[in-house]
Amino acid sequence: GDSVTQMEGPVTLSEEAFLTINCTYTATGYPSLFWYVQYPGEGLQLLLKATKADDKGSNKGFEATYRKETTSFHLEKGSVQVSDSAVYFCALGGSGGYNKLIFGAGTRLAVHP
Amino acid sequence: KAGVTQTPRYLIKTRGQQVTLSCSPISGHRSVSWYQQTPGQGLQFLFEYFSETQRNKGNFPGRFSGRQFSNSRSEMNVSTLELGDSALYLCASSFSPGQGPSEQYFGPGTRLTVT
Numbered sequence: 091g092d093s094v095t096q097m098e099g100p101v102t103l104s105e106e107a108f109l110t111i112n113c114t115y116t117a118t119g120y121p122s123l124f125w126y127v128q129y130p131g132e133g134l135q136l137l138l139k140a141t142k143a144d145d146k147g148s149n150k151g152f153e154a155t156y157r158k159e160t161t162s163f164h165l166e167k168g169s170v171q172v173s174d175s176a177v178y179f180c181a182l183g184g185s186g187g188y189n190k191l192i193f194g195a196g197t198r199l200a201v202h203p
Numbered sequence: 204k205a206g207v208t209q210t211p212r213y214l215i216k217t218r219g220q221q222v223t224l225s226c227s228p229i230s231g232h233r234s235v236s237w238y239q240q241t242p243g244q245g246l247q248f249l250f251e252y253f254s255e256t257q258r259n260k261g262n263f264p265g266r267f268s269g270r271q272f273s274n275s276r277s278e279m280n281v282s283t284l285e286l287g288d289s290a291l292y293l294c295a296s297s298f299s300p301g302q303g304p305s306e307q308y309f310g311p312g313t314r315l316t317v318t
Binding site: 095134191 | 237247253259261276297299306307308
């Protein structure tokens with residue numbers, strides 16, 4: 091079945107460091123891809139999305155490009171801040187139809203001053 | 204616009220009991236999806252409702268059920284609770300104009316503890 095694999099965390103960085111969180115997927119058809127972020131004690135917030143191959147999603151300095159040839163959707167940010175500390179989830183949508191999302195296991199990011 | 208609201212935020216139940224969780228979507232959104240989040244299994248899709256009809260279902264036992272009302276508010280019910288049902292239950296709403304996946308907005312979740 092369809093699935094999402096994320097790099098295991100936690101990822102610990104110093105402020106202003108470069109961030110990459112790897113995400114690869116297995117899917118039939120042409121899924122949409124999403125990154126969600128979860129801050130402590132809160133629900134999920136959509137960070138960015140891409141709906142077709144070569145699309146680049148971006149938001150708040152974060153970017154991810156939908157790479158069909160490598161079935162990847164890696165999340166990047168050039169300079170992280172302490173406030174970016176959270177758990178990041180890569181998700182695949184459109185598998186099984188409608189709004190069902192398949193999530194990766196999540197990657198915890200801790201940014202230190 | 205007000206966001207997705209879920210009630211209650213915290214709940215403690217005893218094994219064997221049943222529980223009902225409520226979700227109010229963003230105004231104008233017609234689709235409501237439910238997810239279970241646990242440390243061991245991560246985020247798993249339970250079901251989706253659209254215009255009062257269940258149009259997608261995850262791989263959960265029949266003890267998990269839901270419904271949607273004409274105002275798009277949704278409830279999910281878990282009967283005969285088991286210890287393993289302890290989890291954060293998240294609701295997500297979307298406008299969902301077509302069959303493809305649309306942006307979903309999540310509520311803060313209901314933390315269910317089964318003792």
